[in-house]
Amino acid sequence: MTTSVNNPTDPFGGYPVGMIKIHRGELVAVAVIGLILGIIGLVWPRATLLTVAILFGIYLVASGIFRITVAFVADQLSTGLRWFTGIVGVLVVAAGVICLANPFGSLIVLAFVIGVGWIAEGAVDIIGAVRGTGNPRWLGWLSGILSIVAGIIIFVLPALAISTFVAIASILLIIVSISTLFTLPRARKSASA
Numbered sequence: 001m002t003t004s005v006n007n008p009t010d011p012f013g014g015y016p017v018g019m020i021k022i023h024r025g026e027l028v029a030v031a032v033i034g035l036i037l038g039i040i041g042l043v044w045p046r047a048t049l050l051t052v053a054i055l056f057g058i059y060l061v062a063s064g065i066f067r068i069t070v071a072f073v074a075d076q077l078s079t080g081l082r083w084f085t086g087i088v089g090v091l092v093v094a095a096g097v098i099c100l101a102n103p104f105g106s107l108i109v110l111a112f113v114i115g116v117g118w119i120a121e122g123a124v125d126i127i128g129a130v131r132g133t134g135n136p137r138w139l140g141w142l143s144g145i146l147s148i149v150a151g152i153i154i155f156v157l158p159a160l161a162i163s164t165f166v167a168i169a170s171i172l173l174i175i176v177s178i179s180t181l182f183t184l185p186r187a188r189k190s191a192s193a
Contacts, residue, residue, distance in 0.1 A: 027184055034177035041170030048166055053103030056110075060096030064089045108158045115154030115161075122147030 041048045067089030071082050099106035122144040129140030154161040 024184055027180055031177040031180040034173050034180070038170045038173035038177060041166050041173065045163055045166045045170075048170075049107055049162060050103055053099060053107050057096045057099030057103065057106065060092050060099060062096075064091070064093030064096055067092060107162050111154050111158040111162050115151040115158075117151070118147045118154065119151035122149075122151065 067085050071077070071086030071089060074082070074085075077085065125140050125144030125147060129137045129144060
């Protein structure tokens with residue numbers, strides 16, 4: 001029999017040993033892949049950015065085609081919603097084609113969208129600090145000012161911002177992957193019948 005003893009202090013909660021081995025193997029695989037991707041992101045940031053932009057463009061094209069298909073085949077949609085879904089689908093396909101035609105340009109647009117989001121988030125934090133809705137108020141002010149400054153920096157230096165995102169994400173991916181490898185559940189021998 002290959003089940004673990006049902007013990008309340010058992011971190012595996014009585015799962016079969018074979019299942020634990022599979023879970024452990026999945027964790028190792030994911031951690032190794034994450035480690036490799038993190039290193040690739042640090043060593044070849046430009047290629048990483050290009051890959052992300054191309055995958056984003058492919059995603060948009062596929063998503064747009066799906067919306068167009070829904071506009072034609074979904075019986076429960078009203079005529080107005082059918083037209084709206086189809087038009088949005090065409091626009092999303094067009095955005096995907098533009099991303100594929102100019103991948104780095106689409107990354108700059110993405111950086112600007114992030115910048116706008118940070119500026120808006122900073123404004124909301126400052127308004128919350130003025131109204132006193134958050135405690136402590138100084139933290140709202142600090143968060144708001146930092147978000148607005150970060151958004152402005154993205155508008156001024158979008159390429160640097162994107163490269164920084166890739167570097168930070170790659171470093172975090174490496175750290176998380178290494179910590180996953182060091183915190184894996186121990187492999188256990190199966191209990192004999």
